[in-house]
Amino acid sequence: MHLYPRYHNPLNVLSGLHRALQTPPWNPHRNDTTHGVRIVETDAAWVLQTDLPGFSKEDVSLSFQKGTLRLVGERDNPADAFPSKIERSFQVARELDVAHVSATLENGLLEITIPKPSIETNGPIEIKVN
Amino acid sequence: MSTHYDSTNTLTVGNREQHPTYPRPSCLVKTAEGTFQLAIALPGVSRDNLNVSLEKGLLTVTGSRASGELHSVKGLSSGSAPEGYQLQTRLHPDLNPEAMSAKLENGILTLVLPEKESAKKRDIPIN
Numbered sequence: 739m740h741l742y743p744r745y746h747n748p749l750n751v752l753s754g755l756h757r758a759l760q761t762p763p764w765n766p767h768r769n770d771t772t773h774g775v776r777i778v779e780t781d782a783a784w785v786l787q788t789d790l791p792g793f794s795k796e797d798v799s800l801s802f803q804k805g806t807l808r809l810v811g812e813r814d815n816p817a818d819a820f821p822s823k824i825e826r827s828f829q830v831a832r833e834l835d836v837a838h839v840s841a842t843l844e845n846g847l848l849e850i851t852i853p854k855p856s857i858e859t860n861g862p863i864e865i866k867v868n
Numbered sequence: 869m870s871t872h873y874d875s876t877n878t879l880t881v882g883n884r885e886q887h888p889t890y891p892r893p894s895c896l897v898k899t900a901e902g903t904f905q906l907a908i909a910l911p912g913v914s915r916d917n918l919n920v921s922l923e924k925g926l927l928t929v930t931g932s933r934a935s936g937e938l939h940s941v942k943g944l945s946s947g948s949a950p951e952g953y954q955l956q957t958r959l960h961p962d963l964n965p966e967a968m969s970a971k972l973e974n975g976i977l978t979l980v981l982p983e984k985e986s987a988k989k990r991d992i993p994i995n
Contacts (some may be wrong), residue, residue, distance in 0.1 A: 776949060787949065789911035818907035818976055821898045846879040846975015847910035847933075 775826065784852045786828070790822050791846035798843060800850065802836050805829055807850070890930065893953035902982045902988060904963055911975040912954055917952075918972060920979070922965050929955040929977065962987035 776787045790798065790811060798811040811824040830836070834852055842848045894910040910918065913931035921928045932952035959965055963981040970977045 778948075789909075789949070790974075791909040791911045794974050818896075819898075820907070820909055820976065820980070822875070845914050845972075867909070 760767075775828075779854075783854055786850040786852070788824075788826075788845060790824060790843065790848050790850050791842065792816055792818060792822070793824075793846065795843050795849075798824075798848065800841055802839065805832050807836075807839070809850075879880070882915060890932075890951075890952045890954040891950050892955055893929075893931075898911070902983045903946055903984070904960075905980040906909065906970075906981070908953075908977045909975065910972070910977050912949065912961060913953065913972075913975065915972055920977075922959075922968070925959050926959050927955075927959055927979075929953070929979075931977075973985070 774788070778785045778787060788809075793811050794811055797813040798809070801808050801810075807830055808826045809824065809826045809828075813822045816822045832854065833855055835855060836852075838853045839850065841848065843849075890895070893908050893910055897908060898905040898907070908929060910929075910931045912933035917934060918931040919929070931953065931954075933949055959981065961982055964984045965981065967982045970981045971980075
């Protein structure tokens, strides 16, 4: 039996995301690489990556409210015909450190960094029995 | 001519000498006022990792994405990003490659090729 908190498992922490990942933001029939959100991780954080070619920092806004991370982007009068709108919402576990979520948009790649909660996982934890 | 356009205005390339692992990027073409514009989506590719070359009428665009120390969380991600992109296409003989200009902005590479003077419409006077 496991009594680990849910957030020990990244798959649980980001469980709301899993559903979001099933639906591509743009036309699913277009055979290109500008769809979808990928989740990658470092030792310290989970990183959501999404390709937004043509979008600049000013075109994109990110907000967090009631456990939902919301990404809205729109670029005006693009010179090319690549998608000009994106709107995605992700549910994230409330245990996550949302105050320290950061994001970068560089070369058309948006990266949202969610720090992993720092939990002591080394060695067994003694629990006092009263 | 190995380059033609389908109904969705997507560039279709006849050349098959692709990079073994790099997929072809999505690209869109536009023709206007005697110029040919090719917009190529290269998200995650920086200027330093991008190479555009032209040899004997064959245009090659190769860009690699730097993934750094990031690795995928298995079972969650809807596929991983490609390591890079490569597009190879033959230029139409009516285009002037000498006057080609390239611009990379927000992950979109735009190549602008003017038509050759000899390809432009001219009226032939009748004596």
